[in-house]
Amino acid sequence: MAQNATVFQKKVWKILQQIPAGKITTYSVIAKALGNKNAARAVGNACNKNPFVPAVPCHRIVKNNGEIGGYSRGVKKKIALLEKEGITIKNNRVLDLNSKLFSFR
DNA sequence: GTCGTGACTAGCC
DNA sequence: CGGCTAGCCACGA
Numbered sequence: 854m855a856q857n858a859t860v861f862q863k864k865v866w867k868i869l870q871q872i873p874a875g876k877i878t879t880y881s882v883i884a885k886a887l888g889n890k891n892a893a894r895a896v897g898n899a900c901n902k903n904p905f906v907p908a909v910p911c912h913r914i915v916k917n918n919g920e921i922g923g924y925s926r927g928v929k930k931k932i933a934l935l936e937k938e939g940i941t942i943k944n945n946r947v948l949d950l951n952s953k954l955f956s957f958r
Numbered sequence: 959g960t961c962g963t964g965a966c967t968a969g970c971c
Numbered sequence: 972c973g974g975c976t977a978g979c980c981a982c983g984a
Contacts, residue, residue, distance in 0.1 A: 859980090859982095880966055880967080881966080887980090889978095889980075890968090891967070893967055894963095894981090896966080896980085898964055911965085916965085916967090922965045923964095960984105962982105963983085963984105964982100968976105968978090969977080970977100
């Protein structure tokens with residue numbers, strides 16, 4: 854639960870919730886939004902333990918490279934969810950990543 | 959209290 | 972271009 858969560862995790866989830874359906878973001882973007890571009894690891898870690906599944910769209914997070922990366926519930930599930938939202942996945946990769954990439958600023 | 963791990967990224971050789 | 976190292980954050984053992 855969020856009560857046991859740290860501020861960092863809360864921030865991550867909050868950012869994730871800002872992502873509109875059909876859009877995706879990268880670990881770097883989130884990390885930067887948190888203020889630490891090197892916190893990409895922590896972001897993934899936070900998602901892995903996120904209690905708001907699937908309230909928190911962890912599946913909308915992809916690697917900066919455009920790869921799917923991983924998912925607590927299995928990459929397959931992640932792909933299925935993304936495709937359902939209009940995102941095309943090919944060979945564990947996101948197509949039109951640039952087009953669907955969501956930036957916070 | 960210290961070490962190691964994790965869905966990563968960037969820099970260096 | 973490819974592989975390795977270092978850095979960041981939080982948590983479990």
